Amino acid sequence: MPYTEELTNLIKVVEKTRPQRLARKKKGEEFPRMSPDEADEVLKKFHPDYKGEGRRELKVGPSKGDRIPHEFADLLEAWSRINPDYIDLSRVDMETDILIIGGGGAGTAAALLAEQNGARVLLVTKLRHGDANTMMAEGGIQAASKVEKDSPCVHYLDTLGGGHFKNEPELLSTLVTEAPGVLKWLEGLGVMFSKFPDGRLHTLLGGGISRKRMHYCSDITGAEIMRTIRDEARNKENITVLEFSPTIELILNEHGHCAGAVLYNLETEEYLIVKAKATILATGGCGRLHIQGFMTTNHYGATADGIVLGYRAGVKLKLLHTIQYHPTGAVFPEQVEGLLITEKFRGAGANLVNIDGEQFVYEREPRDVESAAIIRECLETGKGVPTPTGKLGVWLDSPMIDILMGEGTVEREFLGKFIVYRRFDIDIAKQPMLIYPTLHYQNGGLEYNARGETSVPGLFIAGEVSGGVHGENRLIGNSLLDVLVFGRIAGESASGYTRDKAKDGRLSLQHVKDYHHDLEKSGVVTDRVAPILLPDYANPEVRERQLTAHHVNK
């Protein structure tokens, strides 16, 4: 749907203030950044994380007592999809050195490194290999790659400040140290980074970043990285991939070590037993839980399965109360609602402006602050732009980019978005985009250390399912980095573990029985089952008539 007449008229207001805003930009004058106190205030008043009623105390499991979003608590206060008594663990369907759960960036990087270290790998994934948030990452990947102006230490400080100083120092130090090496690894595998003619990497600023450190491949950085490492994984005989087979429980053994998993073939509805010497959980995030009713940028499969699996097996939660709302999700046209509009637009010079064409926030605040400021502009200040579907948004003034950096820049640097909007007859090089914050990232997750180990021997984790490295708010360009750095580490660690530490033993689902027992004792009354595996978007009238379609385990 192209812009309506009302919106076209409102765009004229934006065009009117644009020359002044451009002039300021050219002079190097920026909208004032918020002081830490101002930022705290806007966060407390407007950021969804700070709404007390959005969370509740968890009644079961190793982090009992943590206050986490209802949507997570609903998953953790739920039954297994199976009755453990009905599963015959003596009938093992597949055996491998390392089982990797999740076929996104973290799982695939882990598979490559595990294979390189001599392990046989079985990578299982709920949808297709590569169906993951990694594929959708647009902005880029951070690394202190230009030593004359940057350093892993500056990267450390930027990330720490963005995360409200809650990041785990060991994890963060590992992240920034390994970053340049990850870029080199990717380039060696053939990833086509955007470069100067001499090979020097293009870099941009991003929210909360003090040096131009965002490396990118046009605006499909994640897709370019994902398809390249997936292609490499497909070259390896010792990496077997099993698609459409989500994991529904981890299996421990008599020593309490992780020893594999129960899979569910989505198409034949069979349950399968995998036995493994080590297991890597790389299941990604949670956007499809639609926390507090927010639209999401996330992949269809982002249903927080790994949190449920790891938690039932005994791994504690870390910072799971914080969710990232990306400041700029599309809010019009309705068809692309929630679609991620990369922060790189702001890194390249586009202002955020309200219905009067006024800039109301510095465009490169850390994401949580930026989102809170947009919500304030719409809900409190009352200067949001109404959409034809009754929502509010603000303008992201993308045409500034072509004026600042030369005609054709938007099309070249943001080709993916350019094509999407062109389908709706909107030329984002000439017309601004209407945006609103959208559920983007799970800042917290399961607890782990810098070797990728969890408290359960033989269970490793990597990527968005983990919590700690980003503190309470992840910076742009650190998620692709996270999945690759810690995916590689998990692959290495797990292969070392299979050689030196893994101990064979009788397989068991006792932890699931114990969890069920705890759930009964806790007084939670529910017929929920988890993981949910797939979101349900059927129209409610239809759903009411789908009498037998929704499996309930009671």
Add this chain to the structure above:
Amino acid sequence: MADKERTETINKKEAETEEAKLIPVYVMGKRYLVPETLTIMKALEYAGYQFIRGCGCRGGICGACATVYRKPGDYHLRVGLACQTVVEPDMYLTQIPFYPANRASYDFEKLTAGPEEIFKLYPEVFRCIACNSCTKVCPMDVQVMDVISAVKQGNIERAATLSFSCIQCGLCVSRCMGELPQYHIMQLARRIYGSRIAPRAEHLNEAVEVAKSEKCQQALQKLMKSDVKQLRELYKSREMEPEMAGEDWTPAKHDYP
């Protein structure tokens, strides 16, 4: 329900349709009424489908939801991504969530930058008869046939850059007269270009060295041990690289290794 009753229900539904702006679409030949503003993907869900296949990123980049459709009175085969294409009245559609395409396995380390590698792995590239069906069917507007021509001419750089928007949905493969697996060939071309032909980012070598150096690790250790108050100060006083700064910008004080 008696047939008459059923017809009445349908008629009633269609009467409501006008108000709610529901339109008929035919999913694999079966008729559903769906709101006209929805994408094909959301319309199928509205109708009661829960996707297992044929749905991925929902943002037009993963290639899971390739869809083909026709409209009455029009012989053209149309294509779109279900997550990006808005429904139209009376469209007859089906998703093609998977299409077989053979991928050649190779030892990437041992590949050279020459096009012979591609010819060896995918000899069928010369079966292209330049019918342009692949380009016509591409939902990302990739000039697929031009990419294949570039490969045949040995111009890997052109093949790589022209195919950069490919999302590997497989529609080109489904229509190819010469039976080529275009998207696998293009992936190989991009990897060869990115690693063997495009100028390398030599500055990464130094960056890797510095990051792993004892000096840098000591500086990081110091930060890790600092208390939050000190860290807040350091964070606040960071020198910000200006947005409009050129590539040669350096900070006034470069305190860290």
